[in-house]
Amino acid sequence: MRFGLTFFPVLGPGEKPASTYYDECLELARLADGAGYEHVQVVEHYFSSYGGYSPDPVTLLTAIAAATDRIRVTTGAVVPAFTHPIKLAGKLAMLDNLSHGRLDVGFGRAFLPEEFAAFGVPMSESRTRFAQGVELCRRLWTERDVVSDHEWAAFGPVSMLPRPYQQPHPPIFVASTTSAESCAAAGRAGHHLQVVPTVTSREGLQDMLATYRQVRRDAGHDEPPRIQIKYTCYLGEDRARVLEQARRWEHNYIEKMTAAVSSWGATRSADYPGYEQLVAKVAKYDFDKSLADNKVLAGTPEEVGDQVATIAEWFGEDVTLSIQFNPGALPLADARAAVRLFAERVAPRFAAATVPVV
Amino acid sequence: MRFGLTFFPVLGPGEKPASTYYDECLELARLADGAGYEHVQVVEHYFSSYGGYSPDPVTLLTAIAAATDRIRVTTGAVVPAFTHPIKLAGKLAMLDNLSHGRLDVGFGRAFLPEEFAAFGVPMSESRTRFAQGVELCRRLWTERDVVSDHEWAAFGPVSMLPRPYQQPHPPIFVASTTSAESCAAAGRAGHHLQVVPTVTSREGLQDMLATYRQVRRDAGHDEPPRIQIKYTCYLGEDRARVLEQARRWEHNYIEKMTAAVSSWGATRSADYPGYEQLVAKVAKYDFDKSLADNKVLAGTPEEVGDQVATIAEWFGEDVTLSIQFNPGALPLADARAAVRLFAERVAPRFAAATVPVV
Numbered sequence: 001m002r003f004g005l006t007f008f009p010v011l012g013p014g015e016k017p018a019s020t021y022y023d024e025c026l027e028l029a030r031l032a033d034g035a036g037y038e039h040v041q042v043v044e045h046y047f048s049s050y051g052g053y054s055p056d057p058v059t060l061l062t063a064i065a066a067a068t069d070r071i072r073v074t075t076g077a078v079v080p081a082f083t084h085p086i087k088l089a090g091k092l093a094m095l096d097n098l099s100h101g102r103l104d105v106g107f108g109r110a111f112l113p114e115e116f117a118a119f120g121v122p123m124s125e126s127r128t129r130f131a132q133g134v135e136l137c138r139r140l141w142t143e144r145d146v147v148s149d150h151e152w153a154a155f156g157p158v159s160m161l162p163r164p165y166q167q168p169h170p171p172i173f174v175a176s177t178t179s180a181e182s183c184a185a186a187g188r189a190g191h192h193l194q195v196v197p198t199v200t201s202r203e204g205l206q207d208m209l210a211t212y213r214q215v216r217r218d219a220g221h222d223e224p225p226r227i228q229i230k231y232t233c234y235l236g237e238d239r240a241r242v243l244e245q246a247r248r249w250e251h252n253y254i255e256k257m258t259a260a261v262s263s264w265g266a267t268r269s270a271d272y273p274g275y276e277q278l279v280a281k282v283a284k285y286d287f288d289k290s291l292a293d294n295k296v297l298a299g300t301p302e303e304v305g306d307q308v309a310t311i312a313e314w315f316g317e318d319v320t321l322s323i324q325f326n327p328g329a330l331p332l333a334d335a336r337a338a339v340r341l342f343a344e345r346v347a348p349r350f351a352a353a354t355v356p357v358v
Numbered sequence: 359m360r361f362g363l364t365f366f367p368v369l370g371p372g373e374k375p376a377s378t379y380y381d382e383c384l385e386l387a388r389l390a391d392g393a394g395y396e397h398v399q400v401v402e403h404y405f406s407s408y409g410g411y412s413p414d415p416v417t418l419l420t421a422i423a424a425a426t427d428r429i430r431v432t433t434g435a436v437v438p439a440f441t442h443p444i445k446l447a448g449k450l451a452m453l454d455n456l457s458h459g460r461l462d463v464g465f466g467r468a469f470l471p472e473e474f475a476a477f478g479v480p481m482s483e484s485r486t487r488f489a490q491g492v493e494l495c496r497r498l499w500t501e502r503d504v505v506s507d508h509e510w511a512a513f514g515p516v517s518m519l520p521r522p523y524q525q526p527h528p529p530i531f532v533a534s535t536t537s538a539e540s541c542a543a544a545g546r547a548g549h550h551l552q553v554v555p556t557v558t559s560r561e562g563l564q565d566m567l568a569t570y571r572q573v574r575r576d577a578g579h580d581e582p583p584r585i586q587i588k589y590t591c592y593l594g595e596d597r598a599r600v601l602e603q604a605r606r607w608e609h610n611y612i613e614k615m616t617a618a619v620s621s622w623g624a625t626r627s628a629d630y631p632g633y634e635q636l637v638a639k640v641a642k643y644d645f646d647k648s649l650a651d652n653k654v655l656a657g658t659p660e661e662v663g664d665q666v667a668t669i670a671e672w673f674g675e676d677v678t679l680s681i682q683f684n685p686g687a688l689p690l691a692d693a694r695a696a697v698r699l700f701a702e703r704v705a706p707r708f709a710a711a712t713v714p715v716v
Contacts, residue, residue, distance in 0.1 A: 018520030019455040026424075046444065052519035055448030062417050063456045066384075066424035086404065086476055087441060090413030097377040098421045118444055118513045155476045161410035162376030 001350035002320040004039035012049030015329040024332045033068035035343035041076035050260035065099035077108030077175035080133020089140035101165040106194045108175035113263045141169040183208045187216035192226040232324040233297040235338040246298035249328040254285045301345035359708035360678040362397035370407030373687040391426035393701035399434035408618035423457035435466030435533035438491020447498035459523040464552045466533035471621045499527040541566045545574035550584040590682040591655040593696040604656035607686040612643045659703035
């Protein structure tokens, strides 16, 4: 089993200036780099305190790459629908070179109506732009004289510079939240996978992963899949304090998410089946149930270790956990302590199951 | 007088891998950071060995900011026509925060037909998109609930995150190569200026700067203008060696530029008057004349110092020189020595005229 850090800023200027948030991320990334974590992952969102501090994950990851020596830097995810493929392929290739081949690229479809509206992209095109955007990046990285005749990004022939550091190209991950269909498509294409366990049932996620693995194998992709699952973790020796913080910052997350997804209350899209229920789903949030269901990690090193053991049993010992240790405006000292404690007391329990980093 | 570094990669994979080029830029930036230079500037270009190693200046500048402590990081320039304003304002604001307010933003119109074609942007819209793009970034940085009704980027109301570190916003520069008209517009708006002396006569540039200063003052912008002028510099104690390198890498620059602008031989645009003569202009290049006209800096510290003194006389002691010390595939050792030598032996001659960094 492998472990990484995730940065999903669920805060705004009222809680912490962006510069302080970034400084703290850089400090945690340096700590993780020295403590044996596999990767640092950064999200893409806009406008609100639900991720809005990270409108361009490549920028924050470039700073992280410059401040670290060995840890991988991972987009989780970038949205091809919002950036021209030439621009996206170009800056990702720059980061791959700047980091000497430490880049993993997670691509996502995005799901917030306000973001699509701001970029003038119809949500009905999100699936097409996603699939075509990923494929265009791959081609711009590996081929010369690339021609695209997709209406939203017609160009060519062009040959992109720089060429990626990793050959033929950086590992490609597909970010999927609730769709078995997109997991299957990712498997068929031989891509790796990023999933979020919070919005799916355990069984639902197990099915998605089983489908993914099966389809991927059947399509002849023999290289082991890399599956990243995102969690938030509150960890410390003082159990009562940790659980109090967990409850507080998980509720902060739900509050900010509720605001961010609120327009789904009035949005229907055939391309996002079930998303109109997001508001209701979020409203039913229950911290104790979430903890009991291992959707959030919280407690002492022993307790969190037991949760991770269960997760390994459910989803496989070959998965990677991408862990947010600094949710909301949690004090840096607590996040720092948790990153250290997890590396010293939790990760070693799973060392035997660790597979080498790609 | 102030001095900065410029990185304009005029090379491709045949000459040096991108990762090596970036590593060398980072080393020179660190050196410049310690030696008192004011800024490091990075260009935006695509596809060819005429700048194509830098499709996203913000990415390289973010790595530079992370590797340095005090030097300013400057886009020279980013092209609003090629990046959605929300994306552009967002990542620039991230870099401003990551660098703790060391960002200067130079915006450019771009001029290579292939780049416009690749992004599907008509060259006839370049002036409009430039002006509107700069203004949208400024508004996204400083206002809330921003609405844009420009057809190429209609959105809003949106409030951008993160807010810039520098308040109200990072200094804005307008990059102008040959147009007195755009210099005047920059002055009226109170923006700073980036110019290139190679494609204009000395008198032409003097007129452009005089117009800019006059219009800026008349419009009531009392804060002193910052004017960055780009040069390439070959500097060393061994005069013969330095001049041989200068001749070689200036010819490399002209060769790569000729290829990049070749489509102007068959392109006419009312929005780029005179650009159809670029090919002929470039074909007439003469290194000795260029050196005699102080369009390239080359020689011993005394000689280069004399050239800089002449430039100060021509264009003003308040200008900033943005100097490329690592043109083409010049060996790193030579670039390193030149950055040091310029700081030790040339810059001090102009220390009395140095005005404090904004």
